[in-house]
Amino acid sequence: MRIGVVSDTHDRIEAVAEAVRLLTDLRVELILHCGDIETPDTIELFRGMPTHFVFGNWDKDRAKLTAAIKSIGGTAHESFGALELAGKRVAWVHSHERHMLYQLEHCDSFDYLFYGHTHVREQHRTGRTLVANPGALFRANPKTCIVLDVVSGELKPVIVPVATIHAGRPGLADTPAPVNTEPESGENAAVTVTPAPPK
Secondary structure (H helix, E strand, O other): OEEEEEOOOOOOHHHHHHHHHHHHHOOOOEEEEOOOOOOHHHHHOOOOOOEEEOOOOOOOOHHHHHHHHHHOOOEEOOOEEEEEEOOEEEEEEOOOOHHHHHHHHHOOOOOEEEEOOOOOOEEEEEOOEEEEEOOOOOOOOOOEEEEEEOOOOOEEEEEOOOOOOOOOOOOOOOOOOOOOOOOOOOOOOOEEOOOOOOO
C-alpha cells in the first residue's frame, strides 16, 4: 500500500495541484496532510483522493475547514491523526505543539510518524518509529512531498517542480523551486516527475 504525505500547503494552489497530480501518477491510495492548509480552496484540490488532515497553527477557522474536508469526502483529525494501514500504525501531526510530537515519537506505539511546520524535509528513526517531515509546498526550495510504501517501509521524496507560484497574497512572496537535475542516490533518492504541460 502506498500513501502520500504533504504538509504546509499554505494555499499555494499551483503547487498543491501539481503535488496531488504527481501523487496520483505514483498510485498512492490515500494522502495524509500534516497541517497549515489555510482555506477551503486548498482542500478542494484533494477531491477524489482519500485524504486525512490535521490542523496547524495557520489553520484558524477549523469549523470552516472541517466542513470543507467533509464535503470532499476527507477526514479531519484535529491536532493529530492515527490510522492502522496494512497492519502498520501511522500517526501524523503538525508539530507546532512540540510536546505532542515528542510524545508521539517516544511512545513506541507507531511504525511511522509524520510531521510538518518546519518546512524542512528530513527523516530519522526513534526506536521502532520512522519519523519523517515531507517538506513543504510553500517557502521550501525545492518543494517536496513524500511517498511511503507502508508494507516495505520504502520512503521516497517527490520534488514538485512548480516554475512559478501566483498566490495573490501580498506580503507572502514565494520563490520558484528549481527542477532537480541531480537526484540524490541511495534509498532516499528523490523521485523527479515531469510537470504537466500548461493548460
